[in-house]
Amino acid sequence: MTAPYHSIVIGGGHNGLTCAAYLARAGKRVLVLEAADRVGGAAVTRSFAPGFKVSACAHLLHQMPQDIITDLGLIRHGLVFAAEAMPTISLAADGPHLRLPARVNGGLSGEDVTAYSTFMARMRRFAAHLRPMLSRTPPRLGTGTAADNGALLRLAWEIRSLGRTGMRDLLRIIGMNMYDLVEECFASPALRAAVAFDAVLGTNFGPRSPGTVLTFLYRLAAESGACGAAMAQPRGGMGTVSDALAAAAQAAGAEIRVAARVARVAVRDDRAVGVLLADGETIAGRHVISNADPRTTFLNLLGAEHLDTGFVRRIDHFRQRGLTAKVHLALSAAPPFRDLALAGLRSRMIIAPSLSYVETAFNATKYGDYSASPAMEIVVPTASDATMAPAAQHVLSAVVQYAPYSHTDGWSAVKQNFLDRIIETIETYAPGLRGLIIAAELLTPADIETEFGISGGHWHHGELAFDQFFMVRPVPGATQYESPLEGFFLCGAGSHPGGGVMGLGGRNAARQVLKKAA
């Protein structure tokens, strides 16, 4: 056997790659092992019909901090944007669409336009105070160490520095639901829904679920300071981001192996000492860092026999089932969205006409059914990037809510019906769409689990909610990117600050590993 690596990263998702890149830049010998044939995890580009490519899971880049792009030289390593600062268009079945950021348009009253900018300014102020949390290791309570005490003080100061009224306002709304908050603020049903939609995207929440103001602020916090003016589309799809991260990591000296599935973490004398691959190969490493979701990490890769029952129970109870599906359509021509020419398609379109539409869509899933009229986030990548489809042909990519992880009748029985409902729903806004479809693909959360190896298929590898958040994410005992086992770390979306193609989990974890190794 060769000398052990300083660190072995299990999983070449964007967080694993980021973690490896930072470790390699710190001069450490790093190996990334990715089970799939390509790196990227849920940030990938792949074909789904002959000649058609799509960002198969995440499709918009809106949270990756500019400093990671700069640090790792991602532009130099091939990251190019096909579209930046993409507006959001809330589609209307008839009448004008709502365009955000709002101008006096889309039937919005002057009051609502003002109210919207006041609201966003208020939320952005809160988000700015939350923002620094994202790129730090959350403190642990009760340790009494200087680092944890300092971090707690900083956190308290961050909130206190909002001032008396600001702090009171934040503490009033943070536990609220978006439904109530947006009702307080605007009159337009479409505007209310468009704002609330961002709070529930990728979650197991409807607009009326408690804690959705938190998810909204959190998303906003992650978007502030992001590259590409928040909403961007990399040329060549999300895979370009991952490829650039991989190139950056390799340039810094990291080794990356694809089609290398890790079967088990190797443990000796109660510490992680490497990994065992599915093909039987063993590789030694002094630190093992998992990019996989917490359930996969602890129950499959490490194994309950190395963990205590109470901890395993917490992992087992970690809510990690997704409620978000993905649809890809290969089209023979540009999708005929009403009143939107090709330039208009260079946007992020949403189907969320009213709060009750989204809430009703959510209701179905409580009973194990999909939404009959789902809410959606739609992009047409080919409107800004010709590399994704044959000439003059187009791709439509939609994030669809809501779809339960397991359907009461079994997905195989109802998947086609759900796809039909989705297409019908889009057709309401794009009459004639059906005739253009060359191929269609639907990924339910169960399919996402299978394809991307994310147990439960959740956007964030596990719900981002108060009880699975920040200091206790993913669960007590696995916070601060560490685990109960010496030498074994986490760097994926299941850790703070959660999912979204952001890279902060990977970077924070690298910092923590270096601190521990020192």
Next chain:
Amino acid sequence: MSDAANRPPHFKQPLLTTPFHSRTRACSTVDQFVAWAGYTTVDVYTTVEQEYFAIRNACSVYDLTPMVKYRITGKDAENYLNRLVTRDVRRVKPGRVAYSVWCNDDGHLIDDGTIFRLETGEFLLCTAARQLDWLLDSAIGFDVAVEEVTESIAALSLQGPTSCAVLKALGLRGVERLRPFDIGRFVLGGADMTVSRTGFTGDLGYELWMTPADAVSVWDRLMIAGASSGIRPIGSQALDMARIEAGFIMPNIDFVPAEASVRIGRGRSPFELGLEWLVDLKKGHFNGRRALVAEQKRGAARRLVGLDIDGNKPALKALLYADKSCRREIGAISSALWSPTCKRNIALGLVDAPYFETGRQVWAEIYLCRELEWERRVARGVVVEKPFYAPARRKVTPAWDR
């Protein structure tokens, strides 16, 4: 079992009766019953003293049926138990029993109990309290089945110097050859019976395991076979005296089960309870191991020890002090007894470092209620080794059979 189906709804019958109930009821002369793990059981049949002396001088019979029993089977049964408990279960051979404890993540005791290895892949775990939730959560990631079988196994504990003689008179040939913690299988009047040389009294004794249908006939045969050996049914009070003499601890008396305590700091580790001999830190990972390794490094802050107290007044629930003037509190007593056999005033108590070392002197503040008037006594105590009572015959094989 069809029994369960015919039973009235639980709110009409809050306590179950054991398969021996018709007999234990008939033997009870003072009508003193007590609820134990959902069953009504005898606390005292006649007088505590009479029953206690049957344990120490002859042969006692105790209805053990309410003892909670879990059957654990499956490919990973051994690994599962080895991760659950503090001892190395791999070293328990089929046909053997091991006493052990198990801890939560903090290394605090959840319970103690006995593990019967019936076959290579079949175990019976006997505990004082129900904990199926903990056992099932512990099964995540293991190929095992955990099933509660309390109701389908009737059990009697036969303890005392003549217990082996009684079993031989009953017709269990070769029972004297069972070593301590051995399991033997016998046939009695056509019915299968499992016998283990185990018990809770610190003396020679056996536990008999049978199907509920055979319970009454086994009881009746035992009473006949034991008539000339002084056999006597005993209740929980007499057994409690014997277990203190034997130095055994009881949940909710000497420690609070970790998963049942609500206050921070109430959990107790095996080290604190004087059970380090049950903890195998070298066997690989088990629940609480990392916390126990850390605790071992820190050193114990307190410890449950045996105490020999001056005078003859049991130091029930007494606070312990370093000084006679009772200014510096250093612990408290959880079990106490005037031991009729040892003729000593004994107790189990949790004592702070460094006072828990053998030979140290402590002071117990004892309150006595004498015809409704309270008297306070401060008695000197000395930390002593446990058990207080340990006759050599408990370990001798072949066992005493006269």
